[in-house]
Amino acid sequence: MKKSLKDFSQKKRMYGRMFILPWVIGFIIFFLIPVVQSLIFVFSKVSIGDTNFDTEFVGLANIRYIFFESAKYVDNLYDALISFSYSIPLVVALSLIVGVLLNQKFRGRIVFRSIFFLPVIIATGVVMTYIQGDATAEAMRSGSAEMSTNGIDVTAILQGMHLSKEITNFLVDFVNRIFDLFWDCGVQIVLFISGLQSIPEQLYEVCRVEGANKWEEFWYVTFPMLSGTTILVIVFTAIEVFTDASNTVMRQAYTAMQQQIYDQSAAMLWVYFALVGAILGLVILFLQKAVFSKWAT
Amino acid sequence: MKERKLRLKVAKKKSYKRFTRSTAANIIFVSLLLLAGLFMVLPLIYSIVTSFKPLDELLAFPPKFFVTRPTMHNYTVLPSLLDNLQVPFSRYAFNSLFISVAITVGHILIAGMAAFTLSNCKHKFISTVFWGVQVALLFNGYTLGIPQYIIFSKLGIIDTYWVYILPALQSTTGVFLMKQYMDVSVPKALMEAALLDGAGYYRIFWNLVMPLVKPAWLTLALFAFRDAWAIQPSGTIFSESLKTLPVAMNQIAASGIARSGSVMAATVLLMIPPIAVYLVSQSNVMETMSSAGMKD
Numbered sequence: 137m138k139k140s141l142k143d144f145s146q147k148k149r150m151y152g153r154m155f156i157l158p159w160v161i162g163f164i165i166f167f168l169i170p171v172v173q174s175l176i177f178v179f180s181k182v183s184i185g186d187t188n189f190d191t192e193f194v195g196l197a198n199i200r201y202i203f204f205e206s207a208k209y210v211d212n213l214y215d216a217l218i219s220f221s222y223s224i225p226l227v228v229a230l231s232l233i234v235g236v237l238l239n240q241k242f243r244g245r246i247v248f249r250s251i252f253f254l255p256v257i258i259a260t261g262v263v264m265t266y267i268q269g270d271a272t273a274e275a276m277r278s279g280s281a282e283m284s285t286n287g288i289d290v291t292a293i294l295q296g297m298h299l300s301k302e303i304t305n306f307l308v309d310f311v312n313r314i315f316d317l318f319w320d321c322g323v324q325i326v327l328f329i330s331g332l333q334s335i336p337e338q339l340y341e342v343c344r345v346e347g348a349n350k351w352e353e354f355w356y357v358t359f360p361m362l363s364g365t366t367i368l369v370i371v372f373t374a375i376e377v378f379t380d381a382s383n384t385v386m387r388q389a390y391t392a393m394q395q396q397i398y399d400q401s402a403a404m405l406w407v408y409f410a411l412v413g414a415i416l417g418l419v420i421l422f423l424q425k426a427v428f429s430k431w432a433t
Numbered sequence: 434m435k436e437r438k439l440r441l442k443v444a445k446k447k448s449y450k451r452f453t454r455s456t457a458a459n460i461i462f463v464s465l466l467l468l469a470g471l472f473m474v475l476p477l478i479y480s481i482v483t484s485f486k487p488l489d490e491l492l493a494f495p496p497k498f499f500v501t502r503p504t505m506h507n508y509t510v511l512p513s514l515l516d517n518l519q520v521p522f523s524r525y526a527f528n529s530l531f532i533s534v535a536i537t538v539g540h541i542l543i544a545g546m547a548a549f550t551l552s553n554c555k556h557k558f559i560s561t562v563f564w565g566v567q568v569a570l571l572f573n574g575y576t577l578g579i580p581q582y583i584i585f586s587k588l589g590i591i592d593t594y595w596v597y598i599l600p601a602l603q604s605t606t607g608v609f610l611m612k613q614y615m616d617v618s619v620p621k622a623l624m625e626a627a628l629l630d631g632a633g634y635y636r637i638f639w640n641l642v643m644p645l646v647k648p649a650w651l652t653l654a655l656f657a658f659r660d661a662w663a664i665q666p667s668g669t670i671f672s673e674s675l676k677t678l679p680v681a682m683n684q685i686a687a688s689g690i691a692r693s694g695s696v697m698a699a700t701v702l703l704m705i706p707p708i709a710v711y712l713v714s715q716s717n718v719m720e721t722m723s724s725a726g727m728k729d
Contacts, residue, residue, distance in 0.1 A: 151634040152550045159547035160562070162603030165588075167569060170580035177579075237466050250715065251470050254477065257659055257711045258704050318472045326718065398579050 177402035198403035209404060212384035213411070220377055223317060227373045228366065231321040235328025236358070249329070256322035320376060324369045331365030332358070367420060378412045477704075484508070484697040507694035511702075514685055514695055519673045522681060529678040532594065533661040533706075536601045540657045541650045543602050548611035549638055552619070563612065569605040578667075585669060596669045597677075601661060607653045614649035615642065648717035655714045659707045678703060 178198055180191040202209045238249055335358065343353045380386065385408045392401035485503040515522035551563055581600065590596050619642055627637050643650070665679045682703065686696045711718075 148634075152554050155546040155634070155638070156550040156562075159543045159603050159608060162543065162599070163565075163569075163605070165584060166581060166600040166603060167577070167605075169584060170577035173580035173583075174577060234466075234469055237462065237469075240462070242462075248466060248470060250711075251473050253711075253718070254473060257655070257707050258477065318469070319476075393578065 174402045175406065177399050178406050180399060182399040198399050199407060202400060202403050202407065206400070208388060209385075212388050213408065216383050216385045216408075217411075217415075219383070220374070223320075223377055224370065224373050226317055227320050227324060227377075228369055230317065231324035231328055231369065232362075232366075234321065235325045235332060236354075238325065239329050239332040249326075252325050253322050255319040320373070324373060327365055327369050327372070328362070331362050335361045363423075367423060370423070371416065371420065374412070374416050378408075480697050481701055484694065484701045486694055488694065507698040510695055511698060514692070515681070518681055518684055524674055525676060525678050525681040528594075528675060529662065529664075532597045532664060532677065533658050535594075535598050536661040537654050537657045539598065539602045540604060540607055541653055544604075544607035544611050544653065545643060545646070545650060546638070547608050548615055549642055551608070551612045552615040553624070566605045566608050566612075582669065591669055592671050592675065594675065597661075597664055597666070601657075601664070604657070604660075606656065610653060611646065611649050614646050619645050651714035651717040655707075655710050655718065658710045662703075662707055 176191055179193060179195060181194050181197075183190050234252060238245060238252065339357045339361070340353065343357055348356065377383070385404065389401045389404040389408070392398075392404065482500050484507050485505070486500045487502055487504045487506060490500060490502070512522075518525070551559055551566075585591050585596055588595075590599065623641065624637060627641055632641070663679060664677055666676060670676055682696070682699050685692060685699060
């Protein structure tokens, strides 16, 4: 009896290993080994041959270089972090609003949901490159162009209002990126809708019995119940924005890579990832401890 | 299952009542949605409209959004443009289709099997692996480009189909989605019952788990196909006969501004397959995403 049980659990373990093996092998070969190698690049001087490369350990020289000698890295890092500080909250807020709207019951909501999910499907690769590459489409995407707003030049208006240059730049940048921000929302909207649908109906019933209005209902029921989803959405948005090829740090690192300066490029990316990971971790910790736990009781 | 459906039905009826509003609120609500929806579809509509523009309208300044004299010229000229490509167009199309299908099917299988183990084993090692999966979600291709290239050349798969397919198979997003979905939607009691009835693990995986998590793998199919359809080789493929549709499109685009209408036409045609896959898997996407948000 005992023996057969042992056989059984051994068999189970063997099957478990067999099922996960193909993925683990792929993961190690195409992900883990490259990751470790690029980490080695950070601390060494790399010279690439045809099929091989030589690394020579140089300690922190690459990191010192990107921070103190490279012309633009610190500026790029700063720019990237600033643009994250507003684009992530904006994307999260936009998708929350649209998610709440789409969660209402109305005719044709399936069509609307599909429309909002559309960018997720088509906004990749070549298709996007050509939509963005077309001059007219580009002008249309950036709302400040003459044709789409009938000659209203946003920059001129803002300058006329005697706002400071920083604020003007920020607003112009924001208007220019409205399309991009909207197009970044697809998956987040779906996440919010599914989060909304998992809120128990009874809570709303209680609200109505107690005489709460819609506004109170949102802040005391919907928003707190969505805290888990919100954190997931923040993480998802952050990953999407941080790894987007168009942000300044990624572009600089990619250019360096094309010039075959692999060690510095690796250093740039690793410093960036470490920084971003640390900030993201702190933000989530703060949200969990300070904001959302308030409602938990 | 039946009971759950019934309950859902009742809940639906109830909530219909909840959302009766005043007319003013309805108008605000609808116009808000329409405005936001417009933002989403405008670039798409624009590229479709542009693909029907004759040359003089394409180059008109200031550019107009709508076409005044629509023409099919951009589409009818495509075949002759494609004749100028270095290898027959059908070859590019076949490559893209073959690679996309291979990646989609292979990825679902590999991710499903890995998720099956991750979801059922309560071993410490397993949770470590899953933690690795989540960290891996943070990384993207740029960091790994060069080391990966060296691995490709060591494996001897440069300039073959494998170089497209193999690295795409073990994408971590899929394992994450499938595992989360399996945790929620495959009852442990059902698996135990199947084991007692003498089903092997292969049978349980094929006949029990995979059908139950169909929404998850349909969603995965959508994402995998979308990414695979856009694959462009970067320095890993040299023979023209192994390149993909995006490369062919770049060649059309390279023939200058006079061809920009045809490029738009080709873009519109290229959008169709991912949209078709989406229409098939549409209703399942929402369900899968909801389980990704739940904590285990």
